[in-house]
Amino acid sequence: MTAPMLGYPRGSVGRRMSPEYVRLRPDTTAAEALAAVRRDGRDAATVHVLPVADDTLVCTGSVTLGDVATAEPGVRVGDLVADAPTVTATTDAEVAARLCVEYRTAAVVVTDSERRVLGVLTVDTAARILEDAEDEDAARAGGSEPLRRPYLSTPVGTLVRSRVVWLLVLAVSAVLTVQVLEIFEDTLSAVVTLALFIPLLTGTGGNTGSQAATTVTRALAVGDVRTRDLGRVLFREVRVGAFMGALLGTLGFVVAGLVYDWHLGLVIGATLLAVCTIAAAVGGVMPLCAKAIGVDPAVFSTPFISTFCDATGLIVYFTIASAILDI
Known part of the structure; x- marks a missing residue:
């Protein structure tokens, strides 16, 4: 049969x-x-x-x-x-x-x-x-493919193949971040302190986007949202991101202002607000776009969104810094 x-x-x-x-x-x-x-x-x-x-x-x-x-x-x-x-x-x-x-x-x-x-x-x-579907989503969210068999009985070559493709994709996409840093090299040279906050801003943007993507991917899986709800999801995630960005931005403004300079604090606060809003919107929309074109939403995994948000966040960061600090 x-x-x-x-x-x-x-x-x-x-x-x-x-x-x-x-x-x-x-x-x-x-x-x-x-x-x-x-x-x-x-x-x-x-x-x-x-x-x-x-x-x-x-x-x-x-x-x-x-x-x-x-x-x-x-x-x-x-x-x-x-x-x-x-x-x-x-x-x-x-x-x-x-x-x-x-x-x-x-x-x-x-x-x-x-x-x-x-x-x-x-x-x-x-x-x-x-x-099986949850195992697959969890594996792809971590940037690898599901093993389909117990870990200890999986050959090392299979483990490598399940991870290396994603690492290559992420390595290529990470070049965007390097290119952004090269473009704003003069800005960094003028205000070296800006470099100290890069890990904070890129990490916050990546985490915000990953949270949104995970939430929406799960909602898609259980049928809470459909691709036709893209506009509603985008509007909701923009509000969530803006609210979280306002909270984190206020904290960043106060801390950076007290420790370094109030103008720098304003740069950090405004960047956190913008980065969180953009990252939440992108992270929420990507799974829906993937579903619409027939791609597994889990493919737009956490590492991919983090890398995308890194490059975008740096552009926003240096643009705001150039405007406020008049560099």
């Missing part, structure tokens, strides 16, 4: 469903349904959810074993059909798994494009799918 399942797209629920199930016809009585469960249930993936379909396998719904067992023996199964979720075999496995968990059902019926029953996705399989 494995060969037909391999014909479905990689990552689809068709690859993860079980073709073993107990099918009931709408005109089957509750007593006959229980007899069918006793007869065929041993080989089925689950008997807690029973697809209901006619002789052409067109799905009309599903019933739970509990509803069948507590019904009068002569009641027809068609009268017990509940409003339960179904998915097509080409549906993304993670989407189907979350649907199963959301409805708190023991299984989701899988059909073809013409609603013919093909199999069921059990809650146990759904849980494994979600666990």
Whole structure:
């Protein structure tokens, strides 16, 4: 029974469903349904959810074993059909798994494009799918690929391959930061103290962007937001970033002003406000853009966003410094 399942797209629920199930016809009585469960249930993936379909396998719904067992023996199964979720075999496995968990059902019926029953996705399989998806997101957020096997049994060469691609991408993107420093070399030479605050500003921007990206990626995964919500997410993250930037900027202004100079304090405060706002906006929007073009949002991982925010933050920093300090 494995060969037909391999014909479905990689990552689809068709690859993860079980073709073993107990099918009931709408005109089957509750007593006959229980007899069918006793007869065929041993080989089925689950008997807690029973697809209901006619002789052409067109799905009309599903019933739970509990509803069948507590019904009068002569009641027809068609009268017990509940409003339960179904998915097509080409549906993304993670989407189907979350649907199963959301409805708190023991299984989701899988059909073809013409609603013919093909199999069921059990809650146990759904849980494994979600666990694999979370492992993948966690690995990519850290700039590597998931191992798919226990760490200690993974060859060193596999570990290297899972990390080196991301390191190369990040190394190339980090060149942007070096280019920015070269452009503002004269500014740094004029006020050497500016260099002392670079780690603070780039680190704050990277962390702010990573927090926003992680939050939105998680919201996408659980269905809290959709790509059509990009405008709302952007507006919300701009406000969050501005609020955090105002708090950190005020603190930076006071500390830098007391220790060094109030003009420098103003530079640090204004930069923190701008950097936090930009980083939160970018970090929040990137996962949605990735989803819109069919790319895994986790690809826009924390290291990538940090590097992007580093270069952008330095441009903002030196631009503000040049204006306020009249360099």
